[in-house]
Every structure is written in C-alpha cells, then in structure tokens.
Ligand code: URP
C-alpha cells in the first residue's frame with residue numbers, strides 16, 4: 001500500500017514547510033517539495049491543500065478497561081482506541097495494573113489480553129506497581145526487556161493503589177538502575193483520607209466535597225516528596241496529571257536545581273475548573289477525578305508552564321465512567337464516586353483551539369505537546385512522534401479552520417462509550433480530518449474506515465531511540 005499526501009503544510013515539533021509525503025507500507029519513505037512524479041504509483045492520494053500534516057497524537061495516559069472504584073472504566077481497547085483515532089491520536093500508553101501480592105508480569109499479561117486484537121491504534125503500557133518486595137525486584141528488569149520502561153506509583157488512594165515511601169524508594173532506585181522512568185501520582189493520600197473522614201463526619205456528601213477535601217498543598221507536598229526521593233534514588237521522574245500552580249512551583253524549583261523531573265498536565269485542568277462540582281442534581285459527579293478540578297486562575301499558570309517548558313506534556317488521563325450506573329454509585333457520598341473522566345477523543349482539538357487558535361502556543365509547540373514529547377519521554381522516538389523518513393506513517397491531516405461543538409449529541413465529536421461529554425458545548429476550531437496509523441487510513445473525513453490492526457509498542461529505555 002502506498003499513499004501520497006500532497007500540498008500540505010508539514011509541521012513537526014521543529015519544522016514548518018509546504019511539501020508532499022510519500023508512504024510505502026507502514027513508514028514514511030520520502031518527503032519532498034513536489035513528489036507528483038510518484039502520484040501514478042500511489043494506491044491513495046490525499047490532497048492536503050489548506051491543511052496541516054502533523055504527527056499522529058500520542059496520549060501517554062489512558063485507563064481502558066480498568067477496574068476502579070467498584071466498577072470498570074467504560075471504554076475498552078476497542079471503543080477507546082477508535083475514539084482516540086477519531087480525535088487524531090494514533091498511539092496511547094495505557095496503565096497495566098499489578099494486583100498487590102502478585103507478579104507485575106502477570107499484570108502485564110492481563111493487559112496484553114485486554115488489548116490484543118481489539119486496538120485500532122498502536123498502544124503501549126506503563127506498569128502500575130502496587131508493591132515491590134525485595135525478592136521480586138528482578139521483575140522490573142524483565143518488564144523493561146518486554147518494552148515496559150515506565151512505572152506508575154501512587155501516593156494517593158490508601159488501601160487501593162497507595163504505596164509507602166519505602167516502596168517508592170525501592171522501586172525508584174531499581175527503575176533508575178534499569179534506565180527506566182517513574183511516573184508519579186503525587187498527592188498525600190494519607191492526609192487527604194483524614195480530611196475526607198472529617199468531611200463525612202460533618203455530613204458533607206455532595207460531589208463538591210471531592211475538591212473540598214483535596215487541597216492543592218497536598219498535591220504540592222506529594223510532588224515535593226517524590227522529587228526528593230527520586231533525587232536520592234537517582235531516577236528520572238515524570239509527574240502525571242499535574243493540576244495546579246502550587247504543584248507546578250515544586251517542579252520549577254527542582255528543575256532549576258537541575259533535577260531530572262518533568263510533568264504532564266491534562267486538558268481538564270486547562271479548560272475546566274472546580275465550579276463544575278456545583279452543578280445541581282449530582283451532575284458535578286461527572287467531573288470527579290483525581291487530582292480534583294481547581295480554582296480557575298490555575299489554568300493561566302498551567303498554560304504558561306506549557307508555553308515556557310516547565311510542563312512537558314499533555315495527556316488526557318482518560319478514565320471514563322458513565323453517569324448512569326457508574327458515577328451514580330456515589331449518590332449517597334462523594335467518596336463512592338468512581339474517579340475519572342473521559343477525554344481521549346477531544347485532546348487534539350482542545351489543545352489546538354486553546355493553544356494555537358487562542359495564541360498561547362506556537363504550532364510547533366502544539367505538535368511537541370501532543371505527540372513528540374511523549375514519544376521522546378517514553379522511548380518511542382523517532383518511530384513515533386515526528387514526520388521523518390523512516391518513521392512510522394502515523395499522520396494526521398488536520399483542518400485548522402473547521403469548527404465543531406463538542407457534545408454527546410454531536411456524532412462527529414463523541415465516539416467514547418460514555419454517556420456524557422466532559423466538554424459539553426465547547427466550540428473548538430481545528431479538526432482531525434484524515435488519520436493514518438502506520439500507513440493505514442483509519443479515519444477518513446470523520447469516518448472510521450477500519451477496525452483493529454493496532455500493535456503493541458515495545459518501548460526503549462530512557463534516552464535510547466526506537467526505530
Ligand atoms: O481520577 C482519575 N485520575 N482516575 C484515574 C486514576 C488516576 O489516578 O490516574
């Protein structure tokens with residue numbers, strides 16, 4: 001199969017020029033100012049006049065088919081990767097989970113079973129480590145050999161995913177020795193649980209108390225502590241879903257001291273705020289996620305962090321639960337609302353709109369934040385994350401002018417298997433029109449043209465290239 005994408009404006013994290021892209025099989029074979037001599041040989045010609053030709057999006061933080069909060073996230077690897085494809089994302093890194101007391105390798109097998117044959121785009125896994133006794137430390141090297149070169153550990157959710165500081169240090173140290181990376185859910189879950197206990201004792205049960213019991217200082221404390229532990233353990237650290245100015249200050253301070261820490265934020269912290277919890281009739285439950293939505297002024301600080309490089313990446317933390325039957329589990333108390341919200345489909349358009357259209361990010365930075373940074377951080381570059389000869393032909397032909405209103409009722413914007421949109425009514429400019437995954441056209445003018453075909457990405461270690 002050969003594809004010619006012609007007349008497009010090709011934008012990567014560093015380049016911006018007009019030209020043609022020639023794809024042979026799964027990879028980009030040629031890029032040139034004018035490749036029209038190849039047109040007669042093409043199985044498919046895509047005219048990208050007036051469009052941007054950008055690397056397929058990479059969402060480094062999703063939770064598909066994940067048991068959590070007494071239920072399971074509503075998208076599996078079938079529906080979730082199709083929705084991602086519609087939104088211009090061609091690779092995800094999902095979180096496999098180790099059950100406490102069991103091998104992480106078993107957790108990896110379970111996630112391979114969940115994804116194999118179902119995914120329409122390529123996927124990889126971080127491993128959520130819930131314990132790591134000394135006699136099982138060798139598993140971490142085995143995981144790295146299997147292409148799982150990053151681990152997530154939790155300071156939050158005591159009794160569920162939480163691990164203590166000793167476990168953090170042990171896992172951090174081994175991850176550093178193995179040339180791998182730690183992803184950190186940084187919130188002081190022990191203190192937060194005490195605050196929740198007080199709130200419940202005071203009869204505070206509504207969704208808004210989810211935010212009311214998770215102060216930004218407790219996120220900042222987690223960020224500070226995990227950075228200190230990572231510094232001593234000598235491991236590169238990646239703070240996931242950073243939500244607020246307090247936490248970002250800790251990242252900035254550490255980076256100024258030369259510590260190897262980077263942080264991701266998510267569209268929900270850039271576009272939504274804690275007033276959503278005030279919605280009547282329990283509707284605020286739709287936005288119960290962890291960390292919680294924050295006061296609105298934090299948004300400007302996060303956008304500035306993205307612009308100036310203090311924040312390294314934008315991922316969704318896509319963890320959808322239907323309002324009916326799932327979020328409703330917490331009608332009696334916010335403590336029972338499954339934590340998480342949908343977004344994998346909306347990230348590229350939201351970031352283009354809020355970033356490029358609204359003048360906060362350059363086009364190059366938009367590409368970097370939605371694709372290249374994740375590829376480089378998590379051992380997928382240059383196979384993924386750029387448009388270059390030899391790279392996978394994961395490409396989005398992106399219409400920078402097309403406007404859409406994101407809504408559960410707009411079939412162009414909602415393919416996620418969840419009964420609400422976190423961004424209901426948001427008008428966005430910028431649309432993923434044609435999406436290619438390793439040379440296959442998987443979305444054509446908004447229609448999915450294929451199913452399955454996604455493959456596992458065996459990632460490289462920190463600093464190594466993947467070809
Ligand atoms: O609320 C969230 N973020 N749910 C997913 C689990 C996590 O902490 O990332």
Ligand code: ZN
Nearest residue numbers: 185240241290
């Ligand atoms: Zn988390």
Ligand code: ZN
Nearest residue numbers: 061063317319
């Ligand atoms: Zn998450």
